[in-house]
Amino acid sequence: MQVRLFALSTCPYCRMTKKYLDQLGIEYEFTEVDTLEGDERTTAIDEVQRLSGGKSFPVVVLDDEVIVGFNKKRMKELLEG
Amino acid sequence: MRHMFNEGTSIDDLKEFMAPFVARLGYKFNTETEFVDEVLESELEILAQTGDIYCPCRIRSEDPKEDLKIVCPCIPFYRDEFAAIKKCWCGLFILNEVEDGEELLGVIETPEGSVDVPVFLANDLPEGQIRHVKVGKKDIAIAHVGDEFFALSNVCRHAFGPLGEGFMEEHVVICPWHGWRYDVRDGTTDHPNADVKTYPVAVRDGEVFVSVEVKPSY
Numbered sequence: 526m527q528v529r530l531f532a533l534s535t536c537p538y539c540r541m542t543k544k545y546l547d548q549l550g551i552e553y554e555f556t557e558v559d560t561l562e563g564d565e566r567t568t569a570i571d572e573v574q575r576l577s578g579g580k581s582f583p584v585v586v587l588d589d590e591v592i593v594g595f596n597k598k599r600m601k602e603l604l605e606g
Numbered sequence: 607m608r609h610m611f612n613e614g615t616s617i618d619d620l621k622e623f624m625a626p627f628v629a630r631l632g633y634k635f636n637t638e639t640e641f642v643d644e645v646l647e648s649e650l651e652i653l654a655q656t657g658d659i660y661c662p663c664r665i666r667s668e669d670p671k672e673d674l675k676i677v678c679p680c681i682p683f684y685r686d687e688f689a690a691i692k693k694c695w696c697g698l699f700i701l702n703e704v705e706d707g708e709e710l711l712g713v714i715e716t717p718e719g720s721v722d723v724p725v726f727l728a729n730d731l732p733e734g735q736i737r738h739v740k741v742g743k744k745d746i747a748i749a750h751v752g753d754e755f756f757a758l759s760n761v762c763r764h765a766f767g768p769l770g771e772g773f774m775e776e777h778v779v780i781c782p783w784h785g786w787r788y789d790v791r792d793g794t795t796d797h798p799n800a801d802v803k804t805y806p807v808a809v810r811d812g813e814v815f816v817s818v819e820v821k822p823s824y
Contacts, residue, residue: 535649535663536663537641538712558665595712
């Protein structure tokens with residue numbers, strides 16, 4: 526499963542989500558959007574908007590499923606298939 | 607008037623500033639105090655970087671006007687959606703009626719359907735007066751008549767005048783622009799095909815709630 530996490534350095538739920546994924550020991554692509562600059566930042570924000578329809582964090586992408594927020598139950602369901 | 611937030615602003619300053627204000631909107635700080643401190647600590651970091659207390663869980667667009675909508679507390683911009691999930695997006699604030707905020711940490715998907723949205727304290731609208739409130743994208747006028755509250759569309763059907771700035775005569779609001787009259791109990795007017803929508807209102811523990819349909823937007 527391809528897993529991506531879009532996060533902000535300032536956001537408590539992003540930290541919780543990261544911690545949870547780390548605990549599971551799975552590999553994932555991590556993008557900390559607010560610490561990016563210039564085009565990289567713009568591209569990442571556009572990507573988050575396209576995926577989630579908003580600018581709220583965290584955004585977790587599990588294959589083609591998008592979860593906005595720290596939704597442990599939903600992540601567990603998808604990761605355990 | 608730029609003395610509220612500065613380099614020396616502390617978590618306690620933020621609490622002291624926000625608590626009385628959000629109470630009037632129907633909210634209080636989350637009962638999970640460590641979590642509250644973590645969020646406010648993040649807000650102080652953002653304050654140091656940017657000069658304002660933006661939401662730590664949303665990205666700034668760099669458009670100053672747009673970004674004003676995510677200055678904490680952002681409750682007034684999302685009051686219908688937040689009422690549905692019983693907390694603000696971060697969970698820094700929870701509805702006054704929620705006893706234990708722990709179960710609200712993390713995300714709760716917004717249920718669709720009608721939800722009671724707290725709008726102001728009953729004492730904040732004297733008897734015989736009417737006031738405009740913004741609830742999500744809806745403009746609603748709430749009137750206080752006798753010991754009851756009534757909610758109807760804020761927009762007069764004639765020329766879109768603001769009924770929330772109108773004049774009250776018992777159960778009738780008079781539009782301030784051209785004098786069209788509406789009964790606040792059912793939204794009816796003398797003009798044909800020009801009645802306005804009304805909304806159910808409840809008063810609980812000194813708070814006024816208006817019931818609206820919610821569709822999540824974030």
